[in-house]
Amino acid sequence: MDFALAEILDKFVDVNQLRSLRLEDIVDTSQPALFVSLAAIVFNPTAWNIVARNEYANKTLTRLFGSARRGCYFLALMIFSFGILRDHLYQTALLTQPRVPLLRSPYDTQLPAIAFSLGQLFVLTSTWALGVTGTFLGDYFGILMDARVEGFPFNVLRDPMYVGSTLCFAATALWYERPVGLLITLFVYVVYAIALRFEGPFTDKIYASRAATKKEE
Numbered sequence: 001m002d003f004a005l006a007e008i009l010d011k012f013v014d015v016n017q018l019r020s021l022r023l024e025d026i027v028d029t030s031q032p033a034l035f036v037s038l039a040a041i042v043f044n045p046t047a048w049n050i051v052a053r054n055e056y057a058n059k060t061l062t063r064l065f066g067s068a069r070r071g072c073y074f075l076a077l078m079i080f081s082f083g084i085l086r087d088h089l090y091q092t093a094l095l096t097q098p099r100v101p102l103l104r105s106p107y108d109t110q111l112p113a114i115a116f117s118l119g120q121l122f123v124l125t126s127t128w129a130l131g132v133t134g135t136f137l138g139d140y141f142g143i144l145m146d147a148r149v150e151g152f153p154f155n156v157l158r159d160p161m162y163v164g165s166t167l168c169f170a171a172t173a174l175w176y177e178r179p180v181g182l183l184i185t186l187f188v189y190v191v192y193a194i195a196l197r198f199e200g201p202f203t204d205k206i207y208a209s210r211a212a213t214k215k216e217e
Contacts, residue, residue: 026179037093040086045195052140068141076136094178116171122164
């Protein structure tokens with residue numbers, strides 16, 4: 001069984017080359033762009049959670065923009081813009097790191113393209129299903145959905161937007177043949193997992209509070 005798995009794996013990657021790689025062969029810690037990228041990856045979900053919780057408690061953006069919806073749209077614009085900046089910093093960081101071919105031809109282009117397309121599919125269909133306010137923390141502004149979204153992609157994944165984003169990070173690393181990108185992708189996964197531990201229960205609390213209020217009424 002192990003031999004068969006090794007044969008299948010060797011069809012896609014040069015296993016002997018991967019075994020010979022050392023950490024210094026794939027990570028250049030002298031490049032500041034690497035740490036800037038990691039900082040941006042941590043900053044985004046951390047900042048938006050802080051801003052959203054402040055909004056829930058103090059209605060800062062609602063008061064500033066005159067309505068909850070306009071405040072949410074402003075936050076959506078910020079999250080989207082900083083997401084683009086984060087992706088740019090990630091790409092810049094990859095290009096400063098050692099290049100090591102990871103996949104055999106033609107899989108070196110096919111697999112990254114498939115992974116990126118799948119990741120984008122999850123992200124875009126999630127946004128379509130949730131809408132702007134559903135996607136960009138509208139519940140913290142008091143803009144709640146009438147019912148839980150259960151269609152695609154939420155019927156196959158619990159957190160399709162985070163899964164899709166993580167897939168795109170991995171696909172980009174494979175496309176540019178930068179193994180360090182896979183380590184960054186693992187870092188992204190950990191950051192998202194931590195963010196979800198804060199976001200999920202708090203969102204559940206918001207909807208539970210609404211349900212309790214309706215019941216009392």
